[in-house]
Amino acid sequence: xxxxxxxxxxxxxxxxxxxxxxxxxxxxxxxxxxxxxxxxxxxxxxxxxxxxxxxxxxxxxxxxxxxxxxxxxxxxxxxxxxxxxxxxxxxxxxxxxxxxxxxxxxxxxxxxxxxxxxxxxxxxxxxxxxxxxxxxxxxxxxxxxxxxxxxxxxxxxxxxxxxxxxxxxxxxxxxxxxxxxxxxxxxxxxxxxxxxxxxxxxxxxxxxxxxxxxxxxxxxxxxxxxxxxxxxxxxxxxxxxxxxxxxxxxxxxxxxxxxxxxxxxxxxxxxxxxxxxxxxxxxxxxxxxxxxxxxxxxxxxxxxxxxxxxxxxxx
Amino acid sequence: xxxxxxxxxxxxxxxxxxxxxxxxxxxxxxxxxxxxxxxxxxxxxxxxxxxxxxxxxxxxxxxxxxxxxxxxxxxxxxxxxxxxxxxxxxxxxxxxxxxxxxxxxxxxxxxxxxxxxxxxxxxxxxxxxxxxxxxxxxxxxxxxxxxxxxxxxxxxxxxxxxxxxxxxxxxxxxxxxxxxxxxxxxxxxxxxxxxxxxxxxxxxxxxxxxxxxxxxxxxxxxxxxxxxxxxxxxxxxxxxxxxxxxxxxxxxxxxxx
Numbered sequence: 001x002x003x004x005x006x007x008x009x010x011x012x013x014x015x016x017x018x019x020x021x022x023x024x025x026x027x028x029x030x031x032x033x034x035x036x037x038x039x040x041x042x043x044x045x046x047x048x049x050x051x052x053x054x055x056x057x058x059x060x061x062x063x064x065x066x067x068x069x070x071x072x073x074x075x076x077x078x079x080x081x082x083x084x085x086x087x088x089x090x091x092x093x094x095x096x097x098x099x100x101x102x103x104x105x106x107x108x109x110x111x112x113x114x115x116x117x118x119x120x121x122x123x124x125x126x127x128x129x130x131x132x133x134x135x136x137x138x139x140x141x142x143x144x145x146x147x148x149x150x151x152x153x154x155x156x157x158x159x160x161x162x163x164x165x166x167x168x169x170x171x172x173x174x175x176x177x178x179x180x181x182x183x184x185x186x187x188x189x190x191x192x193x194x195x196x197x198x199x200x201x202x203x204x205x206x207x208x209x210x211x212x213x214x215x216x217x218x219x220x221x222x223x224x225x226x227x228x229x230x231x232x233x234x235x236x237x238x239x240x241x242x243x244x245x246x247x248x249x250x251x252x253x254x255x256x257x258x259x260x261x262x263x264x265x266x267x268x269x270x271x272x273x274x275x276x277x278x279x280x281x282x283x284x285x286x287x288x289x290x291x292x293x294x295x296x297x298x299x300x301x302x303x304x305x306x307x308x309x310x311x312x313x314x315x
Numbered sequence: 316x317x318x319x320x321x322x323x324x325x326x327x328x329x330x331x332x333x334x335x336x337x338x339x340x341x342x343x344x345x346x347x348x349x350x351x352x353x354x355x356x357x358x359x360x361x362x363x364x365x366x367x368x369x370x371x372x373x374x375x376x377x378x379x380x381x382x383x384x385x386x387x388x389x390x391x392x393x394x395x396x397x398x399x400x401x402x403x404x405x406x407x408x409x410x411x412x413x414x415x416x417x418x419x420x421x422x423x424x425x426x427x428x429x430x431x432x433x434x435x436x437x438x439x440x441x442x443x444x445x446x447x448x449x450x451x452x453x454x455x456x457x458x459x460x461x462x463x464x465x466x467x468x469x470x471x472x473x474x475x476x477x478x479x480x481x482x483x484x485x486x487x488x489x490x491x492x493x494x495x496x497x498x499x500x501x502x503x504x505x506x507x508x509x510x511x512x513x514x515x516x517x518x519x520x521x522x523x524x525x526x527x528x529x530x531x532x533x534x535x536x537x538x539x540x541x542x543x544x545x546x547x548x549x550x551x552x553x554x555x556x557x558x559x560x561x562x563x564x565x566x567x568x569x570x571x572x
Contacts, residue, residue: 011481068487070459093445095481098437098498099461102446103453105534106415112534114444128538134441137328138341139543142535181458182491185476190484202571226567238502244484251480251500259570261563269443280570282563283549289330298566299549300559310560 001149004029005086007077008037008049009096013066015048018092018154020161023051025154027162028120029127030087032056035168038076039066046170051162055169062175069180070099077104079175085149088119088127093153095251105151111144114153115269131155136269136291156250157273193245200229201258205248205275207233209264209285209304213241219263222308225315231255233265249274263304267292316368316470317375318361319430320398321421321451322354324382324389325441332542339537340409350389353436355396357499359506361434362397364468375399377428381420382406387522394517395509402523414442415534418450423527425455431473433496437462445498446534452496459496460489464503468493 004026009016019035026033032055037045042059049057060080063072077089077100091097093115105112111127118130127150129142144150197203204223210216216236223230232242234249248255250270260278265271267283267290275281276295283296284304293299300307326346333342358378365374378393380386381404390401404420406412425433433455435448445461452459464486465478472492479487480500491497509517552559 070461095462095479098445098449099459099479100449102414102444102449103459105446106418106450106453109415109532110534111532112415112446114446129535132443133540134326134328134332134341134346137332137542138334138540140339140537141539141541143538144535145532148532182460182489182495185488185490188478188486188488190486202567227571234501240502240505247484250482251484253483259567261567280566281549282552282566284559287330289328293549296549298552298562300552300554300563302554302556302559306556307560307563310557311563314560314564 001085001087002030003032003034003086004088004090005080006033006035007089007091007097008035008045009092009094010037010039010045010066013044015045016092017161018094018156019049020051021156021159022090022092022154023053023162024159025119026090027053030121034058034086036060036080038062038073040064041066050166050168051164052166053162054166057168057170059170059172060175061173062177064179065184067184068096068099069184070103070182071180072177073100074103075177076175078108079173081108081149087149089149089151091151091153093155097153101151101153108148110148111150112152113142115155116152117155117158119152119154132269136267137289155269155273157276190244193243195229195245197229197231197246197248198253198255202226202228203231203248203255203257203260203278204228205231205233205260205262205265206236207262207265208235209266213239216241218308222311222315226311228261233271234268262292262296263308265292266290267295316365316373316432317377317428317430318364318432318434319377319379319425319428320354320358320361320393321433321435321448322358322378322380322389322393323351323436323439324348324380324386325351325439327441334540334542337409339540341540348385348388350392351436351439353438353440353499353501355506356501356503357434357436358393358396358398359504360466360499361432362507363504364432364466368470377402377430379404379421379424381417390522391517392509394520395514396507397513400523401520402525405524405526407529410533410536411529413534414444414446415450416529418447418454419529419531420527421447421451422454424525425451431493433457433494435496435498437498437500448496448498455496457494457496458491459498460491461498462500463497464500466497466503
């Protein structure tokens with residue numbers, strides 16, 4: 001067992017940002033660092049993963065199309081691991097990885113953890129990963145059984161992206177895969193929306209804390225008065241109170257406004273991943289331990305309606 | 316058609332937290348338990364599927380959990396919502412709470428029940444692994460689709476057309492034949508509330524308790540649990556709503572100018 005294998009992720013012919021972050025995370029881990037690109041025609045993607053810090057790129061030609069199918073990825077990863085077992089395998093904690101990485105870990109009895117935000121080699125052969133438990137209120141250090149590779153799904157946006165301009169050796173691998181039992185049939189684009197929360201300088205964002213559907217309207221009005229665009233966290237979309245076009249977070253949009261003013265958002269990991277790049281974050285929440293305060297620049301532990309009432313008077 | 320829904324009694328921390336004497340878990344006195352939110356949506360989806368196929372024989376929704384006796388609360392809520400039968404698999408201690416160990420235990424039940432469809436929540440709110448369902452699918456030999464936001468089942472072809480939610484609102488359309496396992500995302504439906512009579516009836520129902528061994532290595536071992544340092548954290552704006560609002564207005568003006 002040696003080295004670190006990074007599993008690239010791509011969509012629509014583009015390598016996703018998380019892949020660049022994985023390469024950065026790999027820099028503290030066993031060398032060599034190998035990036036695998038799995039696709040029907042991986043060649044076009046190879047230049048994008050030739051990043052500083054990558055020692056080797058493996059182009060894995062597999063499947064009938066470049067679109068993700070979980071069984072194809074599983075077979076491809078299995079073949080890579082049959083060839084030579086790395087000490088650490090890194091993939092993003094993403095919807096695609098969730099579809100195949102745990103299956104590979106279960107079948108091969110690998111060490112496994114997901115949503116990992118810190119990983120280090122404590123001593124040769126001993127990998128320690130850190131992740132959160134109980135709604136991010138506590139962290140746990142994890143260790144893994146010796147003798148098997150450790151497969152980690154890393155939390156996106158934690159590591160800085162690696163920079164282009166590498167000079168990695170390239171290797172090609174062609175696989176005969178059996179068709180995936182779950183078949184990709186197409187994509188459905190989200191419905192067009194008149195609002196684009198990603199271009200606004202000022203987002204007023206509301207979450208579960210607003211309690212009821214009837215309370216939406218007053219925040220629509222407050223946002224308008226303040227000159228902000230209204231954004232929401234996932235529970236508001238799940239409840240059907242607002243369209244997904246306004247959703248901030250991993251399954252919604254990643255936003256970087258100058259000001260992000262959050263009312264009643266506790267700060268689930270997936271939400272924070274979508275907004276922590278904002279210039280200034282202000283959070284109002286009645287729970288003093290809400291995770292959003294950990295990324296906020298300014299905070300207030302107050303009833304959000306009281307603060308909204310006072311803001312109403314000022315605008 | 317038989318559907319098995321795997322559920323979890325999750326634990327949330329209130330305002331206070333203490334690490335227990337082992338240093339590897341939180342003191343359970345500080346935890347509040349409930350049925351995992353994702354699993355509520357998964358169960359609702361199973362109940363709707365059963366109702367949509369009503370009129371055909373032998374439709375059954377079975378809920379399974381791995382946990383101690385206290386976790387039967389979660390199963391009772393599922394029974395009150397309309398599940399037909401509930402099974403609890405005995406759990407081990409903290410060293411057996413990783414997703415692979417849980418998946419092995421659940422696989423024992425899937426092997427026995429031989430369902431047409433298995434639904435799990437995408438993840439649990441207390442551990443957020445998003446792993447147990449897909450591990451279970453692999454161990455049970457089932458095709459799977461993870462992070463599903465809609466299910467259209469066609470009984471004639473025994474296939475389901477599902478949407479998988481990718482980032483940014485983009486949906487991946489996927490077709491999968493039964494039997495299969497799907498992990499269900501929140502928001503897929505509007506879960507029903509159980510009425511008082513159903514809750515009473517659920518409390519009187521028998522819950523089957525079984526032991527399923529889990530042999531093999533664990534996914535991980537928790538070596539240490541700790542309350543993270545707050546870091547620099549946010550600058551607090553005070554406890555008077557009028558003062559806080561004025562400060563917010565001031566900050567917004569300064570940063571946007």
